[in-house]
Amino acid sequence: MSEQAEEATDELREFFGLAWAPMEHLAQMLVAEGELRGLIGPREVPRLWSRHLVNSAAISPFVPSDADVADVGSGAGFPGVVLxxxxPDTTVHLIEPMERRVAWLSDVAEEVGLDNVGIHHARAEELHGRQTFDVVTARAVAALDKLARWAMPLVRPGGELVALKGRRAEEEVSEAKYVLRKLGASSTRVDAVxxxxxxxxxxxxxxxxxS
Structure with a gap:
């Protein structure tokens, strides 16, 4: 018997508001196919909402209105598809090098009905010098010093890299400070949501x- 995701509580419905129906659709797709397609582990399904969907949603307040966004290493769609x-006011470019994950992202965009998504079958570095974005997002891709090398060249002057990180966020920032300065960072903030x-x-x- 397959594992079940956390119960859809009133708290979740209220948090996602108008986004609830498509978000629940995404969750159902992940429960049905996520493990089978190698997107999430079997132990992650019971924590699907808290570990992945709500966690990914935490970046939303940091993305300005009508932003052009790139999500580096989109994988299962965290945080790009969730965002x-x-x-819906944003345009989100999902950048993913693995073909099977690109196929998944295409399936999700079609099934959930997302018309504000573009999918790029590429590594982030392949877009360097070709495109820049207001915001670049990433989650569980790499340590910040490595992630910055991939992501910062995609950030337009005055824009932001907005990365979901774990408990070592402050340490990663400290370890990456020289790399960040070299890549044109003017300021860095760590926000606990x-x-x-x-x-x-x-x-x-x-x-x-x-800028």
């Missing part, structure tokens, strides 16, 4: 690029 669902459903925790690192 696209929550923020509170008040999320299911006692979810999230840490967001925001790196602004010099």
């Amino acid at each position: 696209a669902i929550m923020r 509170t008040g999320l459903p299911l006692d979810t925790s999230a840490t967001v690192v925001r790196i602004t690029k010099r």
Whole structure:
């Protein structure tokens, strides 16, 4: 018998608001196919909402209105697809090098009905010098010093890299400070996001690029 995701509580419905129906559709797709397609592990399904969907949603308040966003290493769609669902005012470019994950992202965009998503079968470095974005997002891709090398060249002057990080966020920022400076970072902030459903925790690192 396959594992079940956390119960859809009133708290979750209220948190996602108008995005609830498409978000629940995404969750159902992940429960049905996520493990089979190698997107999430079997032990992650019971924590699908708290570990992945709500955690990914934590970046939404840090993305300005009508932003052009790139999500580096989108994988199962965290946080890019979640952001696209929550923020129909944005355009989200999902950048993913693995073909089977690109196929999944295409299936999700079609099934959930996301018309504000573009999918790029590429590594982030392949877009360097070709495109820049208001915001670049990433989650569980790499340590910040490595992630910055991939992501910062995609951030337009005055834009931000907005990365979901774990408990080592402050340490990663410290370890990456020289790399960040070299890549044009003008300021770095670490924000702990509170008040999320299911006692979810999230840490967001925001790196602004010099104008």
